[in-house]
Amino acid sequence: MPSRPLALIAFASALLFVFGIARLAQAGGPGEPAERVLQTPANNPAAQAVCIKPAESFNGRTIAQWRAGGPEGLAELMEQMRPTIEQYLAAKASPLSAMPEQQATLTDTEGRLRLIDAVAQQRDAYTAGLYWYTDLDEAKARAEETGQPILSLRMLGRLNEEYSCANSRFFRTVLYADQSVGELLREKFVLHWQSVRPVPVITIDMGDGRTIKRTITGNSAHYVLDANGRVIDCLPGLYASGTFERRLRDWQGRAALLTKLDDEAFVEAVRARHQQRAGELDRAWGRYMQVLHADQAEPVLGALAEPAGRPDQDARLPDASEAGRVAIAGKFAIERPLVMAVLPPGVPTAEQASDDRALWRRIAESYAKDARLDEMSRALMAIKAPQEPIEDAMRRAMSKRRVESPLVKMVRNFEGGVAVETARNEHLLRRQLHDWFASAQAPLDLDALNRRVYAELFLTPEEDPWLGLVPADTYSALDGGGLFGAAGEAAR
Numbered sequence: 001m002p003s004r005p006l007a008l009i010a011f012a013s014a015l016l017f018v019f020g021i022a023r024l025a026q027a028g029g030p031g032e033p034a035e036r037v038l039q040t041p042a043n044n045p046a047a048q049a050v051c052i053k054p055a056e057s058f059n060g061r062t063i064a065q066w067r068a069g070g071p072e073g074l075a076e077l078m079e080q081m082r083p084t085i086e087q088y089l090a091a092k093a094s095p096l097s098a099m100p101e102q103q104a105t106l107t108d109t110e111g112r113l114r115l116i117d118a119v120a121q122q123r124d125a126y127t128a129g130l131y132w133y134t135d136l137d138e139a140k141a142r143a144e145e146t147g148q149p150i151l152s153l154r155m156l157g158r159l160n161e162e163y164s165c166a167n168s169r170f171f172r173t174v175l176y177a178d179q180s181v182g183e184l185l186r187e188k189f190v191l192h193w194q195s196v197r198p199v200p201v202i203t204i205d206m207g208d209g210r211t212i213k214r215t216i217t218g219n220s221a222h223y224v225l226d227a228n229g230r231v232i233d234c235l236p237g238l239y240a241s242g243t244f245e246r247r248l249r250d251w252q253g254r255a256a257l258l259t260k261l262d263d264e265a266f267v268e269a270v271r272a273r274h275q276q277r278a279g280e281l282d283r284a285w286g287r288y289m290q291v292l293h294a295d296q297a298e299p300v301l302g303a304l305a306e307p308a309g310r311p312d313q314d315a316r317l318p319d320a321s322e323a324g325r326v327a328i329a330g331k332f333a334i335e336r337p338l339v340m341a342v343l344p345p346g347v348p349t350a351e352q353a354s355d356d357r358a359l360w361r362r363i364a365e366s367y368a369k370d371a372r373l374d375e376m377s378r379a380l381m382a383i384k385a386p387q388e389p390i391e392d393a394m395r396r397a398m399s400k401r402r403v404e405s406p407l408v409k410m411v412r413n414f415e416g417g418v419a420v421e422t423a424r425n426e427h428l429l430r431r432q433l434h435d436w437f438a439s440a441q442a443p444l445d446l447d448a449l450n451r452r453v454y455a456e457l458f459l460t461p462e463e464d465p466w467l468g469l470v471p472a473d474t475y476s477a478l479d480g481g482g483l484f485g486a487a488g489e490a491a492r
Contacts, residue, residue, distance in 0.1 A: 052107060054114030066119045070142070071131040071186070074119050078129045084112055085126050092383050121160045121193070124384075127177040127376050132159060132191045136229070136446075139192035143227040149255035150225040151185065151248070152192040154450050156218035157199030165199045165218035167238050173384075174418055177376045178241040188252050196454065200467060217467050219458040223446055224251045227259040230444045232270055233437070236429040236457060240422040241377075242370025267440055274437035281431050288363050363427070364419035371419040373411060381414070382407055429457050 056062065059080060066073050078085075088109045116125045121132040133139040136152065143150050153171070157164030175181050185191060204212040222244075224233040232251050235244065254273070258266055353359050364371075373381070385407070433453075436442040443449045455461035460468060466483075476482050 052110045052114055054118045055111045056115075058112065058115055063115060063118045066115075067121075074116075074125075074129060074131040075186075077116060077119055078126075081112065081116060081126070084109060088113065088126070089379060093379070117160055122172065122176065123160055123162055123164070124172050124177070124380060127380050128172070128182045128185075130176055130182060130185055130191055132193050134193060136192055136194065139190050140227070140229045143190045143225075143229075146190065147227055147256055147259070148188060148190050149227060149232070149252060149259075150192055150229065151189045152194065152223045152225055152446060153220060154194055154196050154223065154454075155199075155220040156196055157215065158195050159193045163199065163201055163213075163215055165215055165220055167218070167220040170238050170418075171220065173377050173380050174238065174373065175241055175244055177380050178245075178374050179376065180374070181241050181245050184245055184248060184252070189248070196450070197462070200469065217460065217469065219454075219460065221450070221453055221458075223450070224248065224255075225446065226255050226266070229446065230258075230263070230266060231442060231446055231449050232258060233274075234430075234433050234442075234449065234453060235425075236433065236453065237425045238418060238421045239425060240367050240370035240418050241374070242372075243367060243422050243426070263444065267444070271438050271440055274434045278431065278434035278438055281427060281434065285427055288366075292359065292362060360420050360423055361416075364416070364423045367419040367422045368415070371415045371422065373415060378411055381411060385410060432457060 054063065058066070058077065066077050069076065088106070091106060091109070113126045117123055119125075120128075120130060121134055122128065122130060132153075133142065139150050139152070142148075153159065153168070155165055155168040157168065159168055159172075162169075176185070199215045199218050202214055202216050206212070219237060221237070222235040223231055224235075225231055232255065233247070235247055239247070254269075258269060261269060433442070436452075443452070451462060470481065470483065
C-alpha cells in the first residue's frame, strides 16, 4: 500500500511552526475571553469548511464506485489524490491561507478531500487513508477472507461527520492520523464503526453575531474482535498513540489462534490473558505508589474486589454531573471505575485517587512519550484549530523577541492531557474491564458488552434518552422543563 507523503507532512509541519500560524486552544480554557477563541463564520475558514460538500466524482468514478472497491479502492484513490493532498497541506501551512483570495482555491480542494471522507467513511480521512466498514456483517466477511481481527469503534454521532463526540474527534487526530498507528490499522485490522446514538450538540449565541458550537457528553470505545466477531478486548476512551498501538499489537498477534478456538476454549484463553494484564496493572500501580509514598515499608500491590452488579432498573439514572465525570475532566475524561483495590493504610487505590489531579499528572509522566504527536497529527491540529489574526502571526514571526507560538503551547498542553487520559483509562476503566473478562462476565456478543460499558462504565445507559442532561429531581422554571421533541413530549 502506498505510503503517505511524510516528507511533505514534515515540511508542512515545520512551516506551521516557523511562520507561526498560531492557533488557539480549540476549547478555550477557563477565563479565556471568547473573542480570543472564536471567530465569526464569515471570517473563519474552519467554520466554513464544515459545510463544504464532497465532490461527486473523481477520475470518472463516483463515490459509490470508489467505495465499492473496498480498502484497495481507497488506497488507489489516495494515491491518485496524493498531489492534491500535498498541495493542500502546503497551502494550509502558509501564513497566507486565511486571506480571502486563497479561500476559493482551498474550498475547491476541500471538496475533493471530502470525497475521500465519503469513500473512507471517516472525517479528515486524507490524513489517514483508513477504510471503515459501517456494516458489521460486511466487516466479518472481510475478516473471514483475510484472517485479520476486527477493530470496531462504538461512538456517539458518526465518524464521517465533523460533530461526532469529542473522543472520536480526538481519535482522528491522535490515533488515526499517526503514521505508525495508521499503518497498523490499514495492514493488520478490518475497521468498523457504528453509532450508538446521536451526539448532543449545543449552540451558544453570544448576541453579537458570534456563536459557539460544541458537542456535549458522550464517550467512545474501541473493541477488538476475532475474525468470527467475538469480543477479545475493549479500549475505553482516549489513548495515547503509543499505548494504543501496543495494546492492539498484543492481540493482533494472538487473534489468528483465537479464531480457531471454540467458544469455551476462546473464553478461557481470553480470560487468562486479561487476568495476566490485570496483575500487570496492579503491580504498576504499586510501583507508582511506592515512588509517590516512599515512606511505605510494604510493597503496594492492588487486589481486585468483586465487581459491581448491573444497574438496578428501579434506581434513578445517572445525571449529567455523574456521567460528566466519566466524559470530561477539564478538557479530558475523569473516569470512575467500578473496582476497588486493597492497599496498605494511607495509600489510595486508583478509584480513591480518581479526583487527585496532581497524582494523575505524576502517573501520566510514564505515558508522556507515548502521547507525543507525530507530524501529521500536529498538522491536522493546526488546520482545525482557530486562527489568530494574520497580522499578529506575521508580527510575531518578524519579531526579534523569542515568543512562543500558541500552536506550540496548544500541542504541549494537548499531549499532557492525552497522557493523563491514558493513565486514567488504563488504571480505572480498563482495569474494570480486565476483571469482567477475567471472570468471564464480558459477553462474547459485541452489542451486549457495549450496552454494559455505556451503562456501567460511561454512566450513559441506553434507557436514558437525555444522557443525564435532564435530572428528574431538578426544576428549570421552563414550561415542560424546556424539553422538545418526541422524548420531550413524553417527559412532560
